[in-house]
Amino acid sequence: MSILELSCECRVVHVSDVDSLLEAMLSIPRLTAAFLxxxxxxxxxxxxxxxxxxxxxxxxxxxxxxxxxxxxxRGWYMLVRPFTEQMVKDTLHEMHILG
Incomplete structure (x- = not known):
């Protein structure tokens, strides 16, 4: 479990290719944000x-x-690598996903 999952009510799904992503998305009833x-x-x-x-x-x-x-x-956000977990949280705040 990631620190992000411990600090907010979320589920982190890691996939390594497009087909796996599309397959995973079929089983996710509510997808709020995707980091790609x-x-x-x-x-x-x-x-x-x-x-x-x-x-x-x-x-x-x-x-x-x-x-x-x-x-x-297009209304998309961007994180420049390398990024930290705090930068991920800041982006989720900016997107009004994290309170």
Whole structure:
């Protein structure tokens, strides 16, 4: 269990590829936020984006900082690597997910 899970009411799901992510999303009834190690161009128009839209999940990208403004235009957040757990919490606060 992560420190994040201990400090808030959440469940952290780790997957290593797109197929695993889509499969995991099928079993998650409520998805509030997704932290994705992909960039804007990879997410735009993908099956992952469609599934996240279906869940109305907030998106945080952790790759592709050069397209920061494009991510913001889509309402997505971005964390620049390396990031800390505190930065994750700060982003969740900014997204009004963590109180």
């Amino acid at each position: 190690e992909i960039g804007v161009t990879e997410l735009s128009g993908s099956a992952i984006e469609d599934a996240l839209l279906h869940h109305r999940a907030s998106v945080v990208l952790t790759r592709g900082e050069s397209l920061w403004s494009e991510a913001q235009e």
